[in-house]
Amino acid sequence: MHLVTFPLISLLFSLASSFSIPNFIQEHLLSARSESSPNPIATQYPNNVTGTINGTIAVVPIPYKLARSIIPAQYNILRKAYECQLFGFPRDSYPLIVRAGFDHGVGLFSLGLSVPDFQKLMIFYPFVDLLGDGYSSFAYEKYILISSDNLVALGGAASYGQIPVPTNFTPSLDAYAFKSADMVDKGSQEIFLDAYTDLSSIHPVVTTKFKPTRGIAPWPLDFYVNITNQPSFTDGLSCDNQLNLFNTTLSTGKNAPVAVRGEIMVKAPYIPTDSTFRDLHGIKVDIAFIENNQVPCSQLKGYSGTGSGD
Ligand SMILES: *[C@@H]1O[C@H](CO)[C@@H](O)[C@H](O)[C@H]1NC(C)=O
Numbered sequence: 001m002h003l004v005t006f007p008l009i010s011l012l013f014s015l016a017s018s019f020s021i022p023n024f025i026q027e028h029l030l031s032a033r034s035e036s037s038p039n040p041i042a043t044q045y046p047n048n049v050t051g052t053i054n055g056t057i058a059v060v061p062i063p064y065k066l067a068r069s070i071i072p073a074q075y076n077i078l079r080k081a082y083e084c085q086l087f088g089f090p091r092d093s094y095p096l097i098v099r100a101g102f103d104h105g106v107g108l109f110s111l112g113l114s115v116p117d118f119q120k121l122m123i124f125y126p127f128v129d130l131l132g133d134g135y136s137s138f139a140y141e142k143y144i145l146i147s148s149d150n151l152v153a154l155g156g157a158a159s160y161g162q163i164p165v166p167t168n169f170t171p172s173l174d175a176y177a178f179k180s181a182d183m184v185d186k187g188s189q190e191i192f193l194d195a196y197t198d199l200s201s202i203h204p205v206v207t208t209k210f211k212p213t214r215g216i217a218p219w220p221l222d223f224y225v226n227i228t229n230q231p232s233f234t235d236g237l238s239c240d241n242q243l244n245l246f247n248t249t250l251s252t253g254k255n256a257p258v259a260v261r262g263e264i265m266v267k268a269p270y271i272p273t274d275s276t277f278r279d280l281h282g283i284k285v286d287i288a289f290i291e292n293n294q295v296p297c298s299q300l301k302g303y304s305g306t307g308s309g310d
């Protein structure tokens, strides 16, 4: 067992002793109601944590000054690195990313360990110069909204210094729901996923709704590949190096990423003041990932993925 996966494994084990964690076969049965496809790479990388995330990734242009006030002052923002990828991006703006979806088939195959399926909503700030070298891009994350009943996922986020917020989602245990019950043409339907952090409240803290559109534009697919592959951090002590592979059967052919356009409402404190962002562009896609947990961030200096698929 390699050192870097040890914290996650020990976390899985410590939770497994007090709660029952289903093995791969049981998990498959338990999550049979989910519409997400199985993890296609679990056996290909048996000694790594792998999984899938099905959902949406949206680019939210916010004033640069607002981003500057949220990202800790000691880190520079690598403006040129995103400006050169986002032709036509509004001036003096910064690309905040909102990624919402469903984690399915997450586990470590060789040890038969798996994490029950859960939902999450991430609000993150890419292109942060964590190491102060002027070129290595990292993603800063402060809060993560995670299914309130998933103690493994909540604990995993806390181990990075992140603030994991127990959340109930509508729909429950799915990547998103279709607005209309008419399932004839799923492909053109509006989709939504809403998050409730006050578990007894009927008022969501984040709502997302998107309609499929034609062609991934104006932000190129490569940009989504780039930002989903930047190592993420909170306290800067260790990084989460999640490789998002856009080249598996989950994200190609009939499952290729679909362009979406829509709107996101976020309440404080997840953004400093309650805000609704309209006319956003993003993609909906299911993605297989390999996750290297608790990597010393300095080891990821100059990180630019591992190949053409991430
Ligand atoms: C992703 O989730 C949606 C909503 O449940 C589902 O319709 C779609 O088939 C899933 N995608 C894949 C590739 O499994």
Ligand SMILES: *[C@@H]1O[C@H](CO)[C@@H](O)[C@H](O)[C@H]1NC(C)=O
Pocket (backbone or CB within 6 Å): 002, 003, 004, 005, 047, 048, 243, 290, 292, 306
């Ligand atoms: C799989 O895990 C090992 C041990 O932690 C690591 O060295 C390797 O880079 C990981 N593989 C990938 C593709 O990230």
Ligand SMILES: *[C@@H]1O[C@H](CO)[C@@H](O)[C@H](O)[C@H]1NC(C)=O
Pocket (backbone or CB within 6 Å): 081, 082, 135, 136, 137, 225, 226, 227, 229, 230, 231, 302, 303, 304, 305, 310
């Ligand atoms: C993202 O893009 C920046 C700017 O081109 C590059 O330096 C970085 O290596 C890329 N990161 C990944 C993970 O692709």
Ligand SMILES: *[C@@H]1O[C@H](CO)[C@@H](O)[C@H](O)[C@H]1NC(C)=O
Pocket (backbone or CB within 6 Å): 245, 247, 248, 306, 307, 308, 309, 310
């Ligand atoms: C998918 O991408 C990864 C990382 O870039 C690479 O290691 C792997 O060989 C690619 N798989 C295929 C089928 O192209």
